[in-house]
Amino acid sequence: MKTFFDNPARIRFVVFFALCIILCIFSLIAPMLVPNDPGKADLANALIPPSQDYPFGTDQLGRCLYSRVMTGAATSIFSAFILVGVIFTIGTFIGVLSGYYGGKIDTFFMRIVDVLLAFPGMVLAIAVAGMLGSGIVNAVIAIALISWTKYARLSRSLVLSIKEENFIHAARLGGASSLKIVARHVIPNSIGPLVVAASLDIGAMMMQLAGLSFLGLGAVPPAPEWGLMLNEGRSMLQNAPWLLIYPGSAMFMTVAIFNLFGDSVRDILDPKFQKSIIKTTGGIKNA
């Protein structure tokens, strides 16, 4: 008898999913655990190397780097979640609408998508963030404005191909209304690749947000945000490399964990993998 865990892809998924959850919980309770106030400047203690009191050292304003790195986790993780959630919802909604109903709705939205896609992603985000002014919320808005197009395109093409599938024809012959067909057949059958895209996007979005902050277009000082911290620390690279090492490693590890999670989601939702499940469980087909 095959069990859920017989497949290594599923084990990987469970492991990385658990890691992500732990990371999220940790980032939420971090402010309660850190030894120092992440915002408290103390110029007398500026640029102290990692020590007993300051495990990661202090920055040029004498703030505890350890406390700042730990409390910064929540900003990076949850702004990326919100960003992916927003673009996933909006993009998918518009894509399904365009794909299923076609006609003028489709033309209208797809022209917008074409235009937005004609901008190199980050370029427009930089411009929008520059217009709107700094702030993590503005950075999320700037990136969301251009990134939903990916989901719109993907869901539209999924819907277009599913729409021509025989089981949709059969459902229509079976007297189901359009709304029912969309809700019961089209969306459930196209959600897989979209979820994969979304979970692979979390890490990438985290990097984009941090990138904007790094450029001074995202989080505003004195917020403890990794990209911003790296920006503040980069002039001290020679004298205080810990200003680079700790936020940088935190950023890298978080992105890596979410990327691994995304990969594992792809592996278990991949149609090829699904087929192999069907083959192993549905051997009756050839019997």
Next chain:
Amino acid sequence: MHLVPILIGITVLTFLLMHLSPSDPAERLLTSQGIPVSSDVLEEVRKEMGLDKPFLTQYGNWMIKIIKGDMGISYMTGRPVYDELASHMPYTVALAVISMILTLVLAMPLGVLSAVRENKLTDYFIRFLSFIGMSMPGFLTALILIYFVSLKMNLLPVLSQPGIKGILLPSITLAAAMTGKYVRQIRAVVLEEMQKEYVKGARARGIKESRILYFNVLKNSMLSIITLIGLSLGSMLGGTAIVETVFVWPGLGKLVIDAIGYRDYPLIQGYVIWMAVLFVVLNLLTDLIYRLIDPRIRLNKEVA
């Protein structure tokens, strides 16, 4: 491709962006020129700039100017935006081209090797490297490179100077992230291609494995890889902004980040349009190459 509607869309969107920005261009112009702002003067300048006219008229006038090559005067430097962009453009293009070449030189053999040695040690190692490349934010790679190559080993200057030495680190930074992504996708493309029936057909005809790989599979994989390049051009052009800023490379990205600090709207506007046009042109190029390589599309075109 519907080039004209897209170009119109680009300009409309860019103009709209400016229009909706919270600050008043007239006020910005005055302050940048050091003229004290009073409501009278402001009103006058606004009239002069046509800011009291309806949106569409403003857009029309602006558009005519753009077509003539007049993108306004930069608040930051006082020079025409057009000249400013034109003088920085070559740096960005050079950076993009070199990073792309570097990426392909690295990613092609690695991706193919990874596919050929599927699920062997080499494959795992290459995939591990590509994963690291993908999970590393560009600015972090940049800082690490500066720290080790420039500060610790003193091999290259911290701040880039125009020239080979200067462009090396920025392009390595850009290429690192892209290579990670490419290796993965090239591996997937080659693996998929090797599953196709014509490969079995070639094997059944006794054609050498190496010949199948180099003359058949790779050639056909190129088609997907070109599409891939087209798709990733955007993220690369966007990525130049960060890299140029870190290395102080005098390209368009560095220019626009400085401009944002100055709230230099005409320059930002010009940057967005230039980048979009550059992107569209590059995409057109990849599309053309694709058509040239794929006989199915090429011949169909000739028939039609």
Next chain:
Amino acid sequence: MDTLLEIENLHVKYKDVEVLKGIDLKIERGQIIGLVGESGSGKSTLIRSIIGLLDSGGHISNGQILFCGQNLAEKSHEEFRSLRGERMGMVFQNPGGSLNPTRKIGKQFFESVASHRKTGRKESYKKALNMLESLNLKDGERILESYPFEMSGGMNQRVAIALAMIMEPEIVLADEPTSALDVTSQMQVIEEMKRLRDKYSTAILLATHNMGVIARMADMVGVMYGGKIVEFGTNESILKNPYHPYTLKLISSIPSAKGTSFLADELQDKSKTELIGGGCVYYSECRISTVECDTNDPNLANVDKDHWCRCLNAGKEKSNESDTGA
């Protein structure tokens, strides 16, 4: 006649599933052997294991394949490669699928020839033109300058056959070569393959689910079911005088083009629910099975001149049927 290919007790497994369960088969030079059976009966696997191109996960777990007396399993990769194309050719089901879509046909001919012999492009083109001509394909020069997608399915299949024949191999393995074609193209392909056999005295091992194709082409017929050859004999004796209940059912299910009804219409299905296993592969479907069929695996036994059958009750149904006068 001398034996070209000899298969002895061949077992093939995909991962843990045994797909071929002991195949014995002998192919003489210039002989056309047809393999019939439904999808999943193991025809394709048999062909692919002969030419050494089993899909990943498939391997020969027991038995051997002798080609001109040499064990194929003992060949090195390179030896096997030079064998393929030169002395063994293969035709696939999907017309054009075995051709590279982005290369001109002529180049693919050249590639095939050059893999086995040092030749110039011109020489190989000439050879290709000759081969296309023997396949009744006029306008060969245009074909060589075309891409596969520019031609119809029937044309592509004929080109694929020409490609398989270009080195004049001693045997051609054909896996459902006509199944994806329209009836009119099917007819041509069958005729041409027969002509090629006559001209080059190439042996052909042909797998198909279409009894009609077998009837037109094969000298000897093997009926496959569940990874075994359940009946083997000359074309005529299998079609006119089938012994195995499965063969009988297969033949009687064929609709007749004359507008008459099916032969098997009055036969009823019988399904069994509980199987002990280890017995005849056809037990669960069989209409004439007896209790011992569930546990007792029959051997391929001689039932007639050049005719063998793997059934404990071989021939029983036939006598029943002649009673009812069907």
Next chain:
Amino acid sequence: MRAILELKGVEKTFDNNRKESFRIKSLDLRIMPGETFGLVGESGSGKSTIAKLSTRLVRPDEGKILIDGKDIAPARGKKLKEAYGKVQMIFQDSYSSFDDRMKVGASISETIKNFQGYKKSDCAKEVDRLLERVGLKKSHLHRYPYELSGGECQRAAIARALAAKPKLLICDEATSALDVSVQHRIIRLLKKLRKEVGLGIFFISHDLALVSSFCDRLGVMKDGVMVETGSCDEIMADPKHPYTKELMEASLFINEI
């Protein structure tokens, strides 16, 4: 008598890609209630498009599609559903006609609910009745489509089509993907349904031998044109059109043993 399905001057041009660009030119077709009409033609002749046109899964460019006298070419929503209560269709690849995420029973009962408006308990009874009619067991209800064999899945598709209580069943290459012995059993089932419930059948296939073995009337398609139509026996005995002759010869060549 009124035809259950009638196509009048139907035209449709397809041009989605170079290989499948063809057009159906002013097509006329009448199928009477209870009749078995066979349509043969080789790939690319437009047979499948006719099946989809007849159920308005594809909209015609020109002409009328009358189901029991009502034109469904411009119909939508309720009117279309009304037509589907009279004409149902099964596909070549029965697996693809079921949503992989739903159990077979759920797919069937959905159609029952849509058309008959039964309550849950009545619905279950109706599903059982249909399964029995097509020769499936109750246990098949709780399986996913990919857990059925090809023949079983096609039976389930027939059961689902019957749930709408149609007068005409369109079979688009419904047995082509099946092995001969399974194909034969499906044909036998169709014959049984024809006899028991007076179901009309519009049987579309590339296999002339198969079509001629159980159809009343026959139509031959070539490049989007119906080149010959008439009673099955007549055509088989004395084909008029050269293409029909060619097709017959080839079929005889392949199928006759």
